[in-house]
Amino acid sequence: MTGTWVAVLVTAAGCYALKLTGLTVPRSVLDNPRVRRFAELVPVALLAALTAVQTFGAGQSLSLDLARLAGLGAAVLALLLRAPFLVVIVVAAGTAAALRALGVA
Amino acid sequence: MPAASGPAAAGGLPAANDGPVVAARPVRDSVALGLAVGTSGLAFGAAAVGSGLSVAQACVLSLIAFTGASQFALAGSIATGGSLIGGVAGAVLLGSRNALYGLRMTGVLAPRGARRLLIAHGVIDETTAVTLAQPDAASARLAFRATFATLYLTWNLSTLLGAYGAGRLGSPQSLGLDVVGPAAFLALIWPQLRAGRTERAVGLLGAAIALTATPFLPPGVPVILAATAALAGALVTPARPAEPPPPEPGPAAAGLP
Numbered sequence: 001m002t003g004t005w006v007a008v009l010v011t012a013a014g015c016y017a018l019k020l021t022g023l024t025v026p027r028s029v030l031d032n033p034r035v036r037r038f039a040e041l042v043p044v045a046l047l048a049a050l051t052a053v054q055t056f057g058a059g060q061s062l063s064l065d066l067a068r069l070a071g072l073g074a075a076v077l078a079l080l081l082r083a084p085f086l087v088v089i090v091v092a093a094g095t096a097a098a099l100r101a102l103g104v105a
Numbered sequence: 106m107p108a109a110s111g112p113a114a115a116g117g118l119p120a121a122n123d124g125p126v127v128a129a130r131p132v133r134d135s136v137a138l139g140l141a142v143g144t145s146g147l148a149f150g151a152a153a154v155g156s157g158l159s160v161a162q163a164c165v166l167s168l169i170a171f172t173g174a175s176q177f178a179l180a181g182s183i184a185t186g187g188s189l190i191g192g193v194a195g196a197v198l199l200g201s202r203n204a205l206y207g208l209r210m211t212g213v214l215a216p217r218g219a220r221r222l223l224i225a226h227g228v229i230d231e232t233t234a235v236t237l238a239q240p241d242a243a244s245a246r247l248a249f250r251a252t253f254a255t256l257y258l259t260w261n262l263s264t265l266l267g268a269y270g271a272g273r274l275g276s277p278q279s280l281g282l283d284v285v286g287p288a289a290f291l292a293l294i295w296p297q298l299r300a301g302r303t304e305r306a307v308g309l310l311g312a313a314i315a316l317t318a319t320p321f322l323p324p325g326v327p328v329i330l331a332a333t334a335a336l337a338g339a340l341v342t343p344a345r346p347a348e349p350p351p352p353e354p355g356p357a358a359a360g361l362p
Contacts, residue, residue, distance in 0.1 A: 022206060038335050049315035057324075062320065
């Protein structure tokens with residue numbers, strides 16, 4: 001139990017320290033055009049990766065959850081139709097929930 | 106927000122105009138996201154207790170680590186009985202994502218002094234996505250605060266509920282909550298994906314890298330590996346040395362599909 005507490009506290013402290021590190025980088029580092037472009041593109045790369053992994057991943061394997069896929073497809077459709085953010089989320093979750101409730105996927 | 110903010114989100118955010126900002130949408134969307142994503146704390150609380158963590162340990166992780174992927178990773182490694190050192194290392198490595206976000210967010214949020222300590226705690230996937238999707242710096246800071254506050258409260262309350270109610274709750278899947286994360290992330294980077302070819306290429310490459318690596322690496326690491334897509338993008342198209350140019354009225358701003 002003590003070991004678990006140490007693990008919990010070290011993880012918590014480490015995660016916070018990393019957040020702080022990112023905000024403490026001297027501004028001069030960002031004067032470099034390549035570094036600045038990298039910082040600009042990092043959220044796109046990581047959030048796109050998260051989207052893909054949360055859609056197709058199941059732990060360490062890839063899987064095709066049809067309800068989830070349909071939910072994301074509905075979100076894409078809503079985005080193409082220029083729906084507001086909230087609508088996109090509700091449509092996505094609603095589609096997946098409805099398909100599961102109907103036992104279709 | 107996702108459809109209307111246009112190319113501004115991809116470049117530098119224009120200077121704040123501290124007038125009566127049109128605050129409704131950043132706040133409404135931020136609160137909605139915070140509530141929707143925050144409820145997945147239920148899943149974390151339940152998973153943590155199921156893994157052998159105590160209710161207090163689950164809550165401490167949500168309060169102080171406050172970054173979902175790392176928390177799930179630690180609980181998962183404790184559940185499998187792996188070494189604690191390995192579990193901690195994996196969880197902290199996952200948190201390095203937030204350091205990369207901070208690199209981008211520091212220019213927008215301009216944190217100073219002691220406030221930096223508080224702001225830092227809020228730099229995670231969701232707040233970064235919402236903040237960078239805003240059309241100007243004032244809405245960006247407002248959106249950051251609203252998302253951080255809502256998500257922090259919801260995540261911690263739902264962790265507590267999930268930890269106590271572990272096993273007694275219906276599956277979040279039946280409500281489609283497992284799609285909220287991916288749909289929200291996609292909606293939030295949508296303006297950037299529309300803004301330029303490099304952004305689209307980097308997003309696709311990042312997704313491809315993460316999916317390819319998933320079977321071979323511990324959960325979470327593939328997403329960090331996707332940062333190499335940003336590296337490639339930066340090497341191919343470095344930013345202009347001066348300030349980023351003002352946003353041009355693109356198709357989004359013109360109201361075209």
